Amino acid sequence: MALYNFKKIMVVPTSKEFIDITLSKTQRKTPTVVHKHYQIHRIRHFYMRKVKFTQQNYHDRLSQILTDFPKLDDIHPFYADLMNVLYDKDHYKLALGQINIAKNLIDNVSKDYVRLMKYGDSLYRCKQLKRAALGRMCTIMKRQKQSLEYLEQVRQHLSRLPTIDPNTRTLLLCGYPNVGKSSFINKVTRADVEVQPYAFTTKSLFVGHMDYKYLRWQVVDTPGILDHPLEERNTIEMQAITALAHLRSAVLYVMDVSEQCGQTLEQQLELFNNIRPLFANKPLLIVANKCDVKKISELTEEDQACDKLLAHRVDGKMKGKKVHDVLNRLHLAVPAKRDEKARPPFIPEGARIGRKTMEVDVPKRKTERDLEVEMGDDYILDLQKYWDLMNQDEKYDVIPEIWEGHNIADYIDPDIMKNLEDLEKEEELKVKAGEYETDEESEDEEMQEIRQLAKQIREKRKLKIVCSKDKDVHGPRLPRTVKKVERKTLEKEMGDLGLDMTGKDDSHYAVNARRSRSVGVAKKRKREASVIPTSRTRSQSASRPPRDQSGVRDPKMAKQAKKLMKNQQKDMNRQGKKGEADRHVFDLKPKHLFSGKRKSGTNDHR
Amino acid sequence: MRIEKCYFCSGPVYPGHGTMFVRNDCKTFRFCKSKCLKNFKKKRNPRKTRWTKAFRKASGKELTVDNCLEFEKRRNVAVKYQRELWSKTVEAMRKVEGIKRKRQAQFIFNRLKKGKQLEKEEAISEVKKNIHLIKAPHAGKAKVMEEKMVQKLQDVEMVDD
Numbered sequence: 001m002a003l004y005n006f007k008k009i010m011v012v013p014t015s016k017e018f019i020d021i022t023l024s025k026t027q028r029k030t031p032t033v034v035h036k037h038y039q040i041h042r043i044r045h046f047y048m049r050k051v052k053f054t055q056q057n058y059h060d061r062l063s064q065i066l067t068d069f070p071k072l073d074d075i076h077p078f079y080a081d082l083m084n085v086l087y088d089k090d091h092y093k094l095a096l097g098q099i100n101i102a103k104n105l106i107d108n109v110s111k112d113y114v115r116l117m118k119y120g121d122s123l124y125r126c127k128q129l130k131r132a133a134l135g136r137m138c139t140i141m142k143r144q145k146q147s148l149e150y151l152e153q154v155r156q157h158l159s160r161l162p163t164i165d166p167n168t169r170t171l172l173l174c175g176y177p178n179v180g181k182s183s184f185i186n187k188v189t190r191a192d193v194e195v196q197p198y199a200f201t202t203k204s205l206f207v208g209h210m211d212y213k214y215l216r217w218q219v220v221d222t223p224g225i226l227d228h229p230l231e232e233r234n235t236i237e238m239q240a241i242t243a244l245a246h247l248r249s250a251v252l253y254v255m256d257v258s259e260q261c262g263q264t265l266e267q268q269l270e271l272f273n274n275i276r277p278l279f280a281n282k283p284l285l286i287v288a289n290k291c292d293v294k295k296i297s298e299l300t301e302e303d304q305a306c307d308k309l310l311a312h313r314v315d316g317k318m319k320g321k322k323v324h325d326v327l328n329r330l331h332l333a334v335p336a337k338r339d340e341k342a343r344p345p346f347i348p349e350g351a352r353i354g355r356k357t358m359e360v361d362v363p364k365r366k367t368e369r370d371l372e373v374e375m376g377d378d379y380i381l382d383l384q385k386y387w388d389l390m391n392q393d394e395k396y397d398v399i400p401e402i403w404e405g406h407n408i409a410d411y412i413d414p415d416i417m418k419n420l421e422d423l424e425k426e427e428e429l430k431v432k433a434g435e436y437e438t439d440e441e442s443e444d445e446e447m448q449e450i451r452q453l454a455k456q457i458r459e460k461r462k463l464k465i466v467c468s469k470d471k472d473v474h475g476p477r478l479p480r481t482v483k484k485v486e487r488k489t490l491e492k493e494m495g496d497l498g499l500d501m502t503g504k505d506d507s508h509y510a511v512n513a514r515r516s517r518s519v520g521v522a523k524k525r526k527r528e529a530s531v532i533p534t535s536r537t538r539s540q541s542a543s544r545p546p547r548d549q550s551g552v553r554d555p556k557m558a559k560q561a562k563k564l565m566k567n568q569q570k571d572m573n574r575q576g577k578k579g580e581a582d583r584h585v586f587d588l589k590p591k592h593l594f595s596g597k598r599k600s601g602t603n604d605h606r
Numbered sequence: 607m608r609i610e611k612c613y614f615c616s617g618p619v620y621p622g623h624g625t626m627f628v629r630n631d632c633k634t635f636r637f638c639k640s641k642c643l644k645n646f647k648k649k650r651n652p653r654k655t656r657w658t659k660a661f662r663k664a665s666g667k668e669l670t671v672d673n674c675l676e677f678e679k680r681r682n683v684a685v686k687y688q689r690e691l692w693s694k695t696v697e698a699m700r701k702v703e704g705i706k707r708k709r710q711a712q713f714i715f716n717r718l719k720k721g722k723q724l725e726k727e728e729a730i731s732e733v734k735k736n737i738h739l740i741k742a743p744h745a746g747k748a749k750v751m752e753e754k755m756v757q758k759l760q761d762v763e764m765v766d767d
Contacts, residue, residue: 387687394689401607403699405618409608410678411695411702412685420698423673427705436712447726453737454729460739498745 007159009068012152015145019138022057026050026134036123047130048117054134055110058141062103065151069096070158078166078246082205085238087154095147095154102144109136162207170218170249174240174275176268177224178261179254180289182206185221193221199262200224203236205243220247227271244278251284258290487513614642614652616659669713674706 013021030053034046072080072089083092113133120126164170173181177199185191189208194201206221222240226233233241244251255268263271272286372379387395400408413419430436443451487510491501504510552558572579576586593606600606610619613635625643627635637643645655652660662668669675677698685691 389686390688394687397687397689399687400692400696402609403696404703405609406678406699406703407608408692408695408699410680411699412691413677413681413695414685414691416677416691416695416698419673419677420701423677423702423705426673427708436708438715450733451729453740454732456740457732457736461736464739494742497740497742499742500748 006070006161009155009158010064012065012148012155014152015141015143015148018061018148019141022054022061022141023134023138025057026054029053034123038123040121043123043126044117044120047120047126048114050130051110051113051117051133054137055106058106058137059103062099062106065099066096066103069151069155076166076246078164078242081242081246082161082239083158085235085242086157091150092154095150098144098147099151102140105140106137109133109140162205164205164207164220164243164247165218166247168218169215170220170247172220172222172243172247172249172251173254174222174225174244174251175254175287176256176261176263176271177201177226179224179256179268181221181224181254184252184254184287184289185219189219191219191221200236205239218249220249225271225275227267227274241275241278244275249282251279251282252287253279253284254287254289256290257288260290485509610636612636612638612642614646614655614658614660616652617642667714667717669710672706672709674702674709677702 030050031046034043038046070079070083072083072092075083080089083089110133113129113136117126117129120129173184175181178197178201182193182195182202185193185206185208186195189210191206191208193206193208200223202221202223204223208219208221210217210219220243222243223236225237225240230241253272255265255272256263257265259265368381384395389395402408490509491504495501548561549558552561572582577584593603596606607621609621610624611617612619612624614637617638619636619638624636624638625640627637627643627646629635635646637646645652652658653664655661659668663670
């Protein structure tokens with residue numbers, strides 16, 4: 001409703017303020033730094049942005065003004081007329097029109113200069129263009145000074161207008177000045193209108209609200225009307241006339257019976273007749289006021305006026321087309337009587353009892369709490385007495401819950417005995433069928449023997465594996481034939497395998513063993529002094545001379561050679577090396593070489 | 607008071623033991639010990655973790671379908687306490703337990719029979735292959751041969767005579 005917008009109109013700044021605000025906004029909200037050496041598109045963009053920003057700001061603000069101010073064609077005719085009376089329709093429209101023109105002009109300016117800016121080839125040129133654009137826009141605004149001022153005043157006045165709802169129940173007080181309209185409204189509502197002995201105390205419309213028959217009523221107080229033709233009426237009177245003309249209300253024409261207002265009854269009646277056409281279609285009541293001063297008994301105005309208006313309004317509504325639609329849809333449905341049977345409303349027993357208990361204080365049953373209080377210290381909470389079991393004497397049983405790791409509750413079943421019987425029968429059948437017989441075939445001796453042999457075999461294999469792992473020979477291995485096989489071990493092994501090794505003195509291996517021994521001994525005796533005894537095994541061939549004898553002329557040379565060998569080994573022996581190839585370092589980082597200050601010495605020794 | 611089942615290993619969770627985990631969809635998981643809980647948190651599938659009962663049942667290592675197992679079941683029907691029913695139930699439990707154990711044992715025994723057969727065959731093949739490790743092929747043969755020869759000679763002599 002147009003009502004509320006009047007208070008929400010934005011403040012209209014003066015032209016100077018307007019310009020200041022917009023320019024300072026441009027200054028703050030757009031980038032400020034630009035240099036000559038920037039790329040030309042950047043410079044252009046910078047200045048174009050400023051121009052566009054200013055234009056945008058002006059445009060926004062002016063549009064807002066234009067939309068905020070009410071359009072006289074769009075609002076209720078009462079307000080339109082009121083505004084016309086107060087602010088002059090033409091002037092108002094003109095002002096808004098000017099603003100609109102200004103807006104369009106500013107847009108055009110901005111468009112032109114932005115177009116021109118595209119051809120600016122230096123910072124100076126662009127800057128000048130921008131200056132020109134902003135200058136023109138501000139000049140346009142300067143020219144709007146008058147309109148803006150006028151609009152500001154209109155806005156201020158508009159926001160102070162009383163909020164009269166043209167559509168609700170209204171009582172309109174009219175009459176000559178100083179007849180007592182404002183006093184009446186003060187009495188009837190909470191309004192606080194100025195009451196003074198001079199005429200035209202009330203210079204504009206005032207609204208008050210009152211309650212009657214649970215409804216809100218507006219009471220509108222008008223400035224007094226004088227008796228002259230419409231054209232000659234001033235603004236103040238025109239307000240009253242407007243109100244009369246447009247508000248659908250009950251009119252209370254207040255007359256001063258005592259003639260204290262300065263007009264005679266006849267004059268007042270004349271006025272009444274003059275403005276009678278305005279009362280068309282409105283319930284009218286003539287109020288004789290100030291009758292305490294001059295007593296003429298009259299009926300109380302209030303009730304009659306309100307009732308009359310209400311009736312009038314209802315009548316109006318009933319006659320209107322809209323009501324018919326609603327009436328058609330309203331229908332009170334009553335079930336038709338089917339037969340003579342009486343069907344009273346049904347109230348359930350519980351509700352009836354409840355109602356009864358509420359009415360009469362029936363003694364309630366004894367609660368546990370009562371019992372506790374009675375028994376004091378002896379009281380034991382025994383909920384099991386309320387249990388509802390098949391046998392009442394089982395109430396205090398201790399119920400078993402667990403048996404040997406099983407929950408008894410999992411087994412509880414009314415049919416358990418039957419199931420158990422079935423199970424037992426099944427079990428019997430199974431036993432009979434022989435499912436549970438462990439067929440341990442008494443294995444025949446052969447099988448047992450085989451098992452034993454297998455066991456022995458496995459053991460033997462494991463032993464062999466372990467022995468071979470124990471040997472721990474890394475590197476080149478000597479062939480098996482190098483080793484001398486003892487007669488004893490051979491005979492033992494073969495004996496374990498089951499062969500008969502007794503009386504084997506004549507066997508080949510025994511003879512050879514004896515022979516080799518004797519040969520070795522004999523050789524020892526035959527040895528010459530020059531020939532140095534060497535450890536020879538049977539595997540070595542006798543024809544090839546050993547290394548330390550080959551190429552050696554005489555014992556003297558041999559002695560020398562040996563001496564050389566020993567000398568060479570001295571160093572290695574001293575260092576505890578196994579041989580030439582032993583490069584093992586026992587201590588990679590000996591402490592004495594890596595600690596302390598580097599005084600005399602080398603890395604190898606200190 | 608109930609003995610619950612551990613979600614992971616299906617073992618008994620006595621009152622006052624173990625932990626319970628409640629998921630956002632209101633499903634509760636009870637665990638008998640932290641081992642089960644840790645495995646659960648690692649998102650391990652109890653049906654694939656070899657030491658759990660769930661695995662054993664799922665891979666057919668234990669008796670799964672049997673009438674005696676139908677006795678212990680969570681029935682969602684409340685039965686009012688009757689002394690005789692309860693006492694009979696305890697008796698029945700004893701018997702059922704006995705039968706159950708027998709049957710479970712038999713099941714496992716049957717399962718392991720095949721192994722025994724294989725063992726036998728293995729022993730036989732082992733002996734056949736590796737008898738030489740403990741017994742020389744001609745172990746007793748020399749003596750037998752000798753005896754035979756002696757016998758022959760004697761026969762010949764006898765014949766001569």
